[in-house]
Amino acid sequence: MAKLISILALLMAFTGSVNAYAAASETHEFTDPVMQKRYQSLVKELRCPKCQNQNLADSNSQIAIDLRNEVYTMLKQGKADMEITSYMVDRYGDFVLYRPKINELTYVLWFGPAVILLIGVLIVVMVALKKSASHKELELSEEQQQKLDKILAEKD
Amino acid sequence: MGKVIRFLPLIVFIALCVVLYRGLFLKPQELPSALVGKPIPAFTLTQLKDANKQLTAEDLKGDIVLLNVWATWCPSCRYEHPYLLDIVKSSQVTLYGLNYKDERDLAVKWLDDLGDPYQFSVFDEVGRLGLDLGVYAAPETFVIDHHGIIRKRFAGPIDADVWQREFAPMIKTISQERARGE
Numbered sequence: 001m002a003k004l005i006s007i008l009a010l011l012m013a014f015t016g017s018v019n020a021y022a023a024a025s026e027t028h029e030f031t032d033p034v035m036q037k038r039y040q041s042l043v044k045e046l047r048c049p050k051c052q053n054q055n056l057a058d059s060n061s062q063i064a065i066d067l068r069n070e071v072y073t074m075l076k077q078g079k080a081d082m083e084i085t086s087y088m089v090d091r092y093g094d095f096v097l098y099r100p101k102i103n104e105l106t107y108v109l110w111f112g113p114a115v116i117l118l119i120g121v122l123i124v125v126m127v128a129l130k131k132s133a134s135h136k137e138l139e140l141s142e143e144q145q146q147k148l149d150k151i152l153a154e155k156d
Numbered sequence: 157m158g159k160v161i162r163f164l165p166l167i168v169f170i171a172l173c174v175v176l177y178r179g180l181f182l183k184p185q186e187l188p189s190a191l192v193g194k195p196i197p198a199f200t201l202t203q204l205k206d207a208n209k210q211l212t213a214e215d216l217k218g219d220i221v222l223l224n225v226w227a228t229w230c231p232s233c234r235y236e237h238p239y240l241l242d243i244v245k246s247s248q249v250t251l252y253g254l255n256y257k258d259e260r261d262l263a264v265k266w267l268d269d270l271g272d273p274y275q276f277s278v279f280d281e282v283g284r285l286g287l288d289l290g291v292y293a294a295p296e297t298f299v300i301d302h303h304g305i306i307r308k309r310f311a312g313p314i315d316a317d318v319w320q321r322e323f324a325p326m327i328k329t330i331s332q333e334r335a336r337g338e
Contacts, residue, residue: 052184095188
């Protein structure tokens with residue numbers, strides 16, 4: 001148990017250092033804490049087009065820096081979050097969204113897991129029902145029960 | 157029915173193998189451009205070789221236009237450069253450059269040293285037009301048809317193979333459309 005706790009502590013220390021690193025590359029300053037929150041959630045939700053498995057907040061590539069600046073400028077101009085994301089989508093496509101839109105292209109992505117879970121549950125239920133059905137077949141008929149009772153009585 | 161169920165895990169496993177195997181050969185770097193089917197975004201920028209000459213989207217004229225995004229800081233642009241010189245000699249396309257987040261002096265010197273394949277280059281120092289075009293790295297090349305509509309975006313350096321594979325079919329399509337008067 002002590003070992004487990006120390007491992008967990010180590011992991012937490014690592015994630016802490018990663019966050020500190022990401023924050024270190026941030027140069028924008030906000031006077032309004034709400035705007036800062038919005039900025040942080042936007043750069044987390046938007047994906048860097050160049051380094052594809054990072055969001056804008058984590059990436060230090062030139063394009064990510066440019067896009068962060070763009071998000072910052074648009075926030076300062078008083079643009080809404082929706083306006084900023086659709087501005088990015090107009091230029092870089094749906095790809096920049098880490099949370100994909102729900103449309104015919106992404107139905108499988110959004111609902112696939114639920115469908116597979118449902119199928120799994122159905123299979124389990126079917127198997128279980130079949131098992132209990134086969135248990136019923138194993139029950140003795142009246143005739144067999146009488147026979148058994150007779151044998152047991154004879155034994156006594 | 158029972159037999160089918162017995163083989164179901166195997167069937168699912170094989171299907172999964174096929175899907176994952178195909179996944180090995182997908183190229184996630186090849187992003188579709190959000191700009192395909194749209195006109196060139198509006199801009200007002202200067203010409204690379206003449207800081208006093210203003211350019212707008214109207215100036216990128218031609219029957220089949222290539223807009224090549226380049227910069228002196230980009231090694232792949234150097235690799236691509238001789239092929240661009242070839243292409244303008246041998247193909248009916250009109251090639252314009254978009255000098256992207258670069259320094260004017262360095263860029264002009266580059267063209268003087270290596271040759272200038274472009275009709276002219278648009279000088280986009282801060283990357284404003286680049287952003288509007290959804291450019292995320294140089295080199296990138298856009299194919300624009302006779303109506304000024306972007307038909308294709310290719311990210312990465314052009315060479316003879318890439319030209320044949322990626323560009324020649326699109327250029328053929330556009331010239332056929334033109335011949336039909338579309």
